[in-house]
Amino acid sequence: MRNPLNKRLIRDLKHNAGRYIAVAVIMIASIALLSGFLATADSIKEDFYSNRKECKVEDGLFTSYFKIPKETISKAEKLGVSMYENYYSDELILKDTTLRIYKERKDIDIATVMEGKLPTSKNEIAIDRLFAKNNSFKPGDTIKIKGKVYNITGTIALPDYSSLFEKNSNLMMETKYFGVAIVSDAAFSDFNDSSLVYNYSYHFKDRNLDKKKKADLSEELKKNLVNNGVSLTNFCTAANNQSISFIESDMGSDVPMMKVFCYITIAIMAFVFAIIIMSTIDEEAPIIGTLLSNGYSKYEILSHYIKMPIIITLLSASIGNLIGYIVLPSAFKAMYYNSYSLPQCTIKINREAFILTTIIPICIMILINILALTLKLNISPLRFLRRDLKKHSNNKPVKLPAFKFVSRFRLRVILQNKANYLMLFIGIFLGSVILLFGLGMQPMINHYVDEIKQSSIAGYQYILKSPVDIKEDSAEKFTMYSFKTYYVGGKRDVDVSTYGIADKSKYLSKLSLDKNNAGVYLSDGLMKKLGSSVGGNIKFTDPYSNDVYTLKIIGSYDYSSGFAIFMNNEQLNKLLKYNKDYYNGYFSNKKLNIEDKFVATVITPNDMVKLGQQMTSSFGSSMYMCIVVAILIYISLMYILTKIVIDKNALYISYMKVFGYEDNEIRKLYLHATTIVVIASLIIGLPLNYVALKYCFLLALAKMNGYMDIFIPAYLYVAIVAIGVISYLVINYFHVQRVKRIRMAEALKNRD
Structure with a gap:
């Protein structure tokens, strides 16, 4: 025998079409973005390394006269x-x-x-x-x-x-x-x-x-x-050959950023599912009471109310994955193929992406629904019939100030719906974090490049393959060596450039180092990334000898070009067992006349422009997609949450129509109360958005061999509020139509 409750599924879908469509939009957009990106990034990486093996990439090269x-x-x-x-x-x-x-x-x-x-x-x-x-x-x-x-x-x-x-x-x-x-x-x-x-x-x-x-x-x-x-003119291992190794450090570096986005959207989906199920229980309390009174078991009711969320989730996951695997890969592949010369790749199903974007949301939805329904179904059928679902308290109504009637009424609406408005605030906060995440990346990159230019040690940094004497007044010798140190936050080693500088360096005059001082200065970014402090110790490992050194931190230095340590030249040479007069680099504000065969690297501030362009190219596509998806999630969340508030006040709106209030007057009392909450939530949430974004970027940039300070221009905060208000005004139009459709007959129904 077919379950007669199944007939209600179609009616439920029609009655709550807007709510389910909004949920589907959130899930489809986020699942498409995340599954498409993770599948593309993983497929490119797999085919890239497979191609290198098949094509027998060299382990090194050398040139001769x-x-x-x-x-x-x-x-x-x-x-x-x-x-x-x-x-x-x-x-x-x-x-x-x-x-x-x-x-x-x-x-x-x-x-x-x-x-x-x-x-x-x-x-x-x-x-x-x-x-x-x-x-x-x-x-x-x-x-x-x-x-x-x-x-x-x-x-x-x-x-x-x-x-x-x-x-x-x-x-x-x-x-x-x-x-x-x-x-x-x-x-x-x-x-x-x-x-x-x-x-x-x-x-x-x-x-x-x-x-x-x-x-x-x-x-x-x-x-x-x-x-x-x-007579060698060049000798370079594959590990030191940027044409081969550069991509390896960048490959997948923006995956953590997308995973952070994924975790936020999963949290939002869990939040939305919880709101919807609680709202559904409140709306259909009499129906649940009737079913329980007629002998339906709690299990049958639970299985019925969980069917539609499961159907919507599975349908959204299917559509999202289809879009992610068929439509979006071309855009995500462009992120890599516009920067690197890569072989062709075949997009494969990504197990991790499927778990993150499909399995976890379904499990969250089922778990939340089961918990919410199980707790609510412990209430007696009679209380369901009376809509008596809340715990009673003897708290007296809050005494309001002597405001005008309209202001007091709006305030009373807000207080009576404080739980729903709290959910609205949390939803707006999460949506704003995602939006700020997408909008803030480009200004952060630009700010980072500007900081690199400003903190540049000299106009030219020459890293030599072997010492070369130069008779130039502007040239100052230094020793540079690359160490590794363990970064707990990223659970990996990071490369650190160690500079051995002269006692009285004219290029690093703010540093106080002499040969009798074994302490080191850390670049400001390295200090922040590792969470180190002045007076503490830090361990470094020589990647070739595996020797471990423990050095005392005596200060930090504003240097944004990468992770760096600064110590006395003689101390570094002693540490490395070099001659005390050894050097392999020059600082200079002028271009030096050094033969190319002796030069390993030349770094100038102008190179940072290329760095910014490269970072923008790498992150660009994902930034724009994050913004689009964020706005869709933002609008959908706001629609769901504000609709729930109106639905819960439908009876009182009906009463007001019976008493002769017109639609415009009702809108001023109810919808304007929601408008006040929306605007207040947008503004109050701004400092919280910054704090949340800070931790999001710490996770997102965990693989980056550098440190970027959180930099959010003031205009972005204005943009967040503006986008939120515009989104609400669009949504508010549909709510106005909904208020008009509420019938006076609602007030005549026995609601108690």
Whole structure:
């Protein structure tokens, strides 16, 4: 026999269509965003590392002034490496644009064809996909190199150029003004002139080496080559090669941000489910009482009232996942593919995303409904019939001040609905946090870049491969070494640049360090991220020797370019067992005349502009999507919560119509009370939004090797209030129509 209660499901859906649609919008928007992003990020990461393995990405490279004899290569390979010729030629094309041309790779760093095909004849070339995109090239076009026209046969992705760095010393990528390409062996013979670079790639035969063993073997290989007469102009491991390793530190760095967004939306969904079920019980108390009186068990009633939320949740989850996996991946993939040269990826179902966006919300919804219904169903059928669902108290009504009648009435409405308005405040608060989360990211990035520029130590920071004497008044020597320290909040090690500076540095004059003082200054961001304090100790680990050092913190220094430690030069050299006069860097406010072969990195304040552009590119798409989803959630939440208040006052609104009040007068008494609460909630919640946002960003930026202060411009607070008010005014229009539809007959029904 079919359950007759099932017939009520359709009526319930029609009666509460607005409420269920609003809930569905929240769930569909958040599930689509989160499942789409997490699935895309995970799929790209999985296919990226799989491609690197299949295409045999190099473990390092070195270049020489001359071609290396085969017997020298054979001696070096006995150490446990395979070595391959990987010559290239840098050619100028267009305006200020460099194209690095290789011959087709067959044994190492094998190209992945993205579109078209690989070149076969002497007048054909295949170029990097990202470079082609940024310079409006496509297969079938032609490109002129050294006066010769080449047909572009396809676009490619090279595993050793996932990030397009022309020089390893560059701070940021140049995806428009630098690219890579391959030509056939026959075509490459045209580049055998003075511009040819004798570049070699090596690959470890033992694929199970750990980081330290890889570094040791690379160092041994380097010494072997030098001892056998090779004049090296460059030697770089894959770990130190930004073209290979840069993406690894960025890959998935914005996943924590999206997970924070996910946790907030899950909290909102739990909050909404709780409100809806409590409201449903209040509205249908007489029906529940009648069913209990007619012999229906508590289990049957519970299973009936839980069906519609489950149906809405499952339907929303299905639609959200379909949108997330089919519609949104193209937008999320653009976040990565607009910055990096990556192979193609296939979007796969993400188990973690499914749990976070589907399983957890369903479990929360079921749990909250069961708890709420179980507690309420302990009330007797008679009390349900009388709508007597609250605990009685002897508290007298609050005595109101001698305001005008309308003001007192509105205040009384607010007091009588204080529990509902408290829910409204919490809902507005959560919605505002999400909205501020999306709106605040871009200003924070801009502020962060400005801080980096202002706290720059010098116009130029030269990091050298080996000491080079410079006779320049502006040049000041320093030692720099990279340590690691454990970051508890992120449960991982973070890289820290340690500067050994001169006793009386003219570039860091605010620091008081001498060779007899073993203490260190921490950059302000590192101090805040680690939660350290002056007078405490901090442990650092040498990533190559695994030696552990414990140093005393004697102060902090305003330096925003990254995590840094500042100590006396002689003290650092002593710590590292270097000669006391050793150095590997220069501070200077002028460009120094140092040969490129001696330079590892040059950092200038102007590089920070590129950093800001890169961060904006990485976070941009997700920021805009967060804003859109936040506004949808914001409007839906406000609609649900304000509708519940009106529904609970429907009887009293009906009484007022019986007494001759017009719709406009009723609206001023009831809807304006809600308006006051909405505006007050928006304004009062602003400082709480900031506090909540602070902790959200701590979690969201846990993977970032840097520290960003929370910076929210005043205009964003105004924007939050404005968006909230505008959203409410839109919603209020529908509530006005609802008030008009409330019949006077409601007052004639026996409600007690």
